[in-house]
Amino acid sequence: MIRTERQKEYYNALLDKNSEYEGVFYVGVRTTGVFCRPTCPARKPKFENCEFFESAQQALLASFRPCQRCRPLSHPNHVPEIVRVLVEAVENNPEKRWNTQDFKDLSVDESTARRQFKKRFGMTFVEYARARRMGLALKNIRSGQSVIDSQLSTGYESSSGFRDAFSRIMGAAPTRLDHMNILRAAWLDTRLGPMMAVADDEALHLLEFIDRRGLEREVERLRQRTKSAIIPGVTDPIRSIEQELAAYFEGKLTSFQTPLELHGSPFQKSVWEQLVNIPSGETRSYRDIAVSLGRPTAFRAVAQANGANQLAIVIPCHRVINTNGELGGYGGGLARKNWLLDHEKQGRYT
Structure with a gap:
């Protein structure tokens, strides 16, 4: 049974459509008989009409049926059909430069495509297609093809336009890539x-x-x-x-073997090494980490290094909490931190 305090937290997340709670809980709505994910776009029910569950299976067993708008039984990031169609079209002709007529030929609304790609990839479809063309240009240049040949093969008639687009997407001008x-x-x-x-x-x-x-x-x-x-x-x-x-x-799996490249100061790297040594299912305080480093008063510096970690889950900064037992901070959101700790401590592998 989810405690009342947690229910209130989940209800606020539901009102905010907070994506940090995706996978953390599902809500059943007594008045409609459906259950939803936290980011459901439907009109929000009253608190007293909600039941909260830690898994879709629990909601189904409580006789709620899946919502047809947010589709809680599908992956929270299910690829829309329009995205699938356009990605396939790009792969069939990755050097193509798209225009309005091309969308019409596929019976695709251009503005919808822009929104869906922005939501899915953080870039519009045109930016996605351009990045794909630029990727081909990079491959050509690295294999010895001249810049002008790459420019023409990716559909750019203006050399300055090619360099500008290449630089924006790749982070470097084409003539400099050999050294990058x-x-x-x-x-x-x-x-x-x-x-x-x-x-x-x-x-x-x-x-x-x-x-x-x-x-x-x-x-x-x-x-x-x-x-x-x-x-x-x-x-x-x-x-x-x-x-x-x-x-x-x-x-x-409780530990990761993927090779890592750490970018930080010697002190930050020493903190991250301590984090990796925290066993799954256990936690340490910032002060504990500072003591283990032989610097017991450096717990604030430890907290800063913890926050600078760029390898979430793999370097388990979520296993570090405040000395008083409170969760402390977490870049991915406290709901995720709490879920990860429960997952590791209780074996809640749903």
Whole structure:
């Protein structure tokens, strides 16, 4: 039974359509007989008409049927048909430059496509298609093809337009890429909502929830620190962490083996090493970490290093709490932190 205090917390999250609570709870509405996910766009019921559940199975067993608007039995980030169709169209002709008539030919509303891609990928469809063309241009240039050939093959008649677009998306002008690192960024669907993974061919550099506040600044700092271009794509470390996250959420894995690249000061790295050593199902306080480092008064610096962690779940900053037992902070939101701790402590692998 979910306690009354938690019910009030969940109801406020329902009113706010707070995506941090995706996968944390479901709400059954007594007046309609349906159950929904926290971000359901339907009109919100009164508190007294709500029942809260920790899994869809519990809601079904309580005789509630799934809502037809938010579809709680499907993945919270189910790919809309319009997105699937357009992604497939881009892959069939990745060098294509799209115009209004192309959308009409596919019976697709251009403004709807823009909204759906913005929601799903954080970029419009046109930006998505352009990034795909730029990815091909990068491949061509790195394989020895001249800049002018790459420019023409990706549909840019103006060399200045090509350089500007390339620079915006890749983070570097084409003539400079031979001396730059390349990082790939991928969207990963998880039990607690979508995450972004950024990696090169050797290691994972960043793993964060998509809706984390300040994620854009984190990505930009990573790009500048590594002097890298960041483009959409998948590498072996991204495939590895996707598989490991799936196993973690199924309760089949408690530690991660994906290679990591840590970006921080020596002190921050020492804190992160301590976090990795906290066993799954246990917690430590900021003061505990400071003591383990031989710096018992540095607990505030430990808290700052904890917040600077860019590898959520893998470096388990969610296992660090306040000395008084309160949760403290968490970049992915306290609802997720609480869920992760329950998941690890109680084996709630639903």
